[in-house]
Amino acid sequence: MHLTTDTESLxxxxxxxxxxxxxxxxxxxxxxxxxxxxxxxxxxxxAMVSTxxxxxxxxxxxxxxxxxxDGGTYKYCSLSTNCLQIKLSGSRGIC
Numbered sequence: 001m002h003l004t005t006d007t008e009s010l011x012x013x014x015x016x017x018x019x020x021x022x023x024x025x026x027x028x029x030x031x032x033x034x035x036x037x038x039x040x041x042x043x044x045x046x047a048m049v050s051t052x053x054x055x056x057x058x059x060x061x062x063x064x065x066x067x068x069x070d071g072g073t074y075k076y077c078s079l080s081t082n083c084l085q086i087k088l089s090g091s092r093g094i095c
Contacts, residue, residue, distance in 0.1 A: 001081045005089040015059035021052050034074035053077055
C-alpha cells in the first residue's frame with residue numbers, strides 16, 4: 001500500500017494511531033482470526049474489537065468475511081496488505 005501526506009492517506013495514519021489496532025494487526029499477521037478470538041486475545045469486548053476492526057477496514061488495512069462455523073456465523077478478519085510505503089511530499093525520486 002502506497003501512502004503520501006495527502007488527506008486520503010490520513011485514514012490509514014489514524015487507524016494506526018492505536019495500541020489496540022496495532023496489536024490486532026500483529027495478531028492477524030500470524031493468522032486469520034474472527035472477532036471473538038481477537039477479543040479473547042486482547043482481553044476486551046467483542047463490541048470494542050468490532051469498532052477497531054471497522055476502522056482498520058475503512059483504512060483498507062484488513063479484510064473480513066462472514067463464515068458459518070458449527071451453527072454460528074463469525075466475522076473472520078485478515079490483513080489486506082503486509083507492507084506500507086510512505087512518500088513524503090516534496091520528496092524527489094522513487095522510494
